[in-house]
Amino acid sequence: MKIFKSKKTFHDYIERQREMGKKIGFAPTMGALHQGHISLYEAASKENDLVFSSIFVNPTQFNNAADLEKYPRNIENDLKILENSDYVDAVYIPEVSDLYPDGLKSKSYDFDGLENEMEGKFRPGHFDGVGTVVEELLLQVQPDNAYFGEKDFQQLVIIEKLVEKLKLPVKIHGVAIYREKNGLAMSSRNERLSAEQREASKIIYETLLKVNDWFRIITVPEINQRVKDIFEDQRGMVLEYFEISDEQTLKETDFFYKGHNYRAFIVVFVNEVRLIDNMHLE
Numbered sequence: 001m002k003i004f005k006s007k008k009t010f011h012d013y014i015e016r017q018r019e020m021g022k023k024i025g026f027a028p029t030m031g032a033l034h035q036g037h038i039s040l041y042e043a044a045s046k047e048n049d050l051v052f053s054s055i056f057v058n059p060t061q062f063n064n065a066a067d068l069e070k071y072p073r074n075i076e077n078d079l080k081i082l083e084n085s086d087y088v089d090a091v092y093i094p095e096v097s098d099l100y101p102d103g104l105k106s107k108s109y110d111f112d113g114l115e116n117e118m119e120g121k122f123r124p125g126h127f128d129g130v131g132t133v134v135e136e137l138l139l140q141v142q143p144d145n146a147y148f149g150e151k152d153f154q155q156l157v158i159i160e161k162l163v164e165k166l167k168l169p170v171k172i173h174g175v176a177i178y179r180e181k182n183g184l185a186m187s188s189r190n191e192r193l194s195a196e197q198r199e200a201s202k203i204i205y206e207t208l209l210k211v212n213d214w215f216r217i218i219t220v221p222e223i224n225q226r227v228k229d230i231f232e233d234q235r236g237m238v239l240e241y242f243e244i245s246d247e248q249t250l251k252e253t254d255f256f257y258k259g260h261n262y263r264a265f266i267v268v269f270v271n272e273v274r275l276i277d278n279m280h281l282e
């Protein structure tokens with residue numbers, strides 16, 4: 001696996017691969033790699049000649065300085081994981097100045113309102129930061145295909161919108177959520193949980209499964225109330241939000257209309273660790 005730490009050397013390498021007609025799949029990450037990331041690489045390896053990844057903890061998408069500071073970083077371990085996975089041909093580990101030549105600030109995007117729902121309400125500026133770094137990475141890496149996890153479903157939909165609006169020549173693919181054995185969505189943040197908290201957090205997935213059972217059987221307000229009740233009884237957990245939204249518009253619904261696809265979205269704080277999850281309802 002090739003490791004690139006500067007824009008220039010990576011650019012030269014990419015140009016050579018493109019001249020040889022190689023199809024490139026790309027999955028950007030913030031490191032602290034786990035099996036969820038590997039599932040993106042695995043999907044990319046099936047549809048491309050070469051798989052590229054990047055590791056960059058993007059400061060502009062953190063609205064909370066403590067969260068940015070506490071974000072787990074372990075490049076040495078990440079490189080081992082990448083080598084062992086055998087899916088990734090090249091990894092880009094840029095400097096801040098490679099992605100932000102004019103200083104660390106976000107562009108301002110109009111994602112047709114998608115950016116104002118859910119995470120947009122609780123993490124102001126988050127999607128401007130995500131858009132800025134993903135746009136720059138896609139321009140630099142020039143992949144044919146790019147892979148994003150459904151774990152961050154709103155991010156996936158927003159990146160599809162970004163690519164559509166900017167007419168970037170890349171196809172965006174969503175990859176199913178990879179879960180721990182107990183059902184908890186795998187996340188770099190899970191490392192900050194104690195063993196007991198990690199086990200207790202399976203309640204998030206179990207709740208989503210229950211919501212799926214209740215889908216189109218009881219009303220949306222009734223489901224919302226039951227979810228609230230579940231988390232009121234959990235010590236050390238605070239439900240930040242739960243909502244059922246239309247998969248296309250991401251707007252919260254209070255009724256299940258025919259012909260629409262719905263997804264349940266949830267964010268729970270387990271002490272100070274913010275855990276996010278979602279599930280398509282059927």
Ligand code: AMP
Nearest residue numbers: 029030031036148149151152177178186
């Ligand atoms: P991150 O490093 O957290 O920014 O994530 C990088 C990419 O991996 C994003 O597209 C995430 O949605 C995706 N990802 C993270 N965790 C998972 C997971 N458990 N299953 C599937 N994709 C994931």
